[in-house]
Amino acid sequence: MELLTFNVDDGYAEALIRGMRMSFIRKEEYDALKDCASLGDAKMLLEETDYLPFLQNEPSPCQPNVIRARMKEKLAKEFEHMKSNAAPQLFNFLEKVSHKYMIDNVVNMIEIIKNKDINRKRQAQPDPLGYFRGIEGILRFESDDIAELYQIVLIDTPVGDYFQRLLEDIIKAGAMQNRSIEDVHRQLAEITPEVLRISLKKMWLEDLFDLAKQLNGISKEILEDLIKFEADCMTIQIIYNSISNEELNKPAARETDRKALCPNVGYLYPEYEAQLSRAFDITTLRAAVESFPLYIEMLRNVADPANEEEMNDPSRKTLDDIMYEIGIKKYSLAFDQQFHYGCFYAYLKLKEQEIRNTVWLCEMVSMQLNRQDKAWTKYEKLIPFSCLREP
């Protein structure tokens, strides 16, 4: 009965989101951006879109990374505005969504600390969407022991919960295999930032799924679909990337390490989990997902990681791009129904895609590539809401 009760708490927030949906950059503007001769022109074009207040104070030869930073700042401000106008249930949901960016920020900083890279330390700019109080304190941390970092700095932060669960998991796994405390400590110290990022994101996604299950009927239906799709993309990506990685692809590691990185939600979980954990190359991966036409389509034209030639062939799309294309369509369709929280999540994802597209085009413009090059038309399938237009 969301028809009757949704607008009581969340009507204003939904109205805001619907208004902000109009601010997406349209195909004509992307085409005009493509035809720009220089970065100065590109900046002027972007100033005619909704990004004017954020770009107008930048000096004119505006580098793509500055454009990306300003666009992300705008997105973060909009997100803050949404959160401050949200009733408690929506606020909890939006907080949970922003944990993902906090995880990214923290893992980036851990990476910087581990590599003891002083230059990057000075330039490190955390993603403004994942800002939380105390984020600066992480960079000042001296040693690179994660357990210590957790106990001193992260324990008070919103992402502290995920780190705690990760540490508990590792300690429990160590206890089950009868490893000593020093062994466990060493394993903690050696954990690579990539594995750390994937494990934390996996936990976050499962948490978000649990939160979505408690929402009202329409929100639950739409968010479950979007989150399951994201989880499946993550699983397929992990297995695809591990095909060329000797460490993860050994039969012993497949069951334990690789499976531990794949999320426990999704259409592929739990029925196909066993089959996926046995997949070791592109054919077995394709066989494992053959009950899902969407994923068959996704993997059909993708390059075989074992085959060098195909991987370097520029006419093939990468798995990332294919996943973005399918994702854009799903997120655009989430705006169709009313009275649900899916449109908030979809808005974030679509805005991120818009930032990626714009920055990609600005980089193309600044590199002055030959106009015939295929890379110029990459954005055409990736425009938010383009699937809803007349063909």
Added chain:
Amino acid sequence: MATVTTQAFFGFMGVSSALVFANLGAAYGTAKSGVGISSMGVIKPELIMKSIIPVVMAGVLGIYGLIVAVILVQKINDNDYSFYDGYKHLASGLCCGLSSLAAGMAIGIVGDAGVRANAQQDKIFVGMILILIFAEALGLYGLIIALILSQ
């Protein structure tokens, strides 16, 4: 024999339940599919008229309730109304009303999803109509029994 007010209570409850529940169903059906049509109509305006069908079918349920209520009101009278008739008319009103409520809910949900899916893939149109017809049939069954009971 007791005054006619007690059995008339049941009779008139039948009248009001027929009308009220049927209108609830019709309102839900209209509202839910109307939301779907509004979202879809922004992108594909040429499909709007075709997509009005769920709204019409939901409206028909309100008419079922009206028919039964009018027929029952004619049958209830001041001085010669037995308890048997009172209960019979209550049953008649509830049959029609609650069946139309159920049908209205089904039409609302299917209409909403069907109309949005039709905008993406127009071969779904025939399937949506078939499902709506089966949903509407539930209200029709209620009307038939209500008419039989009201005699």
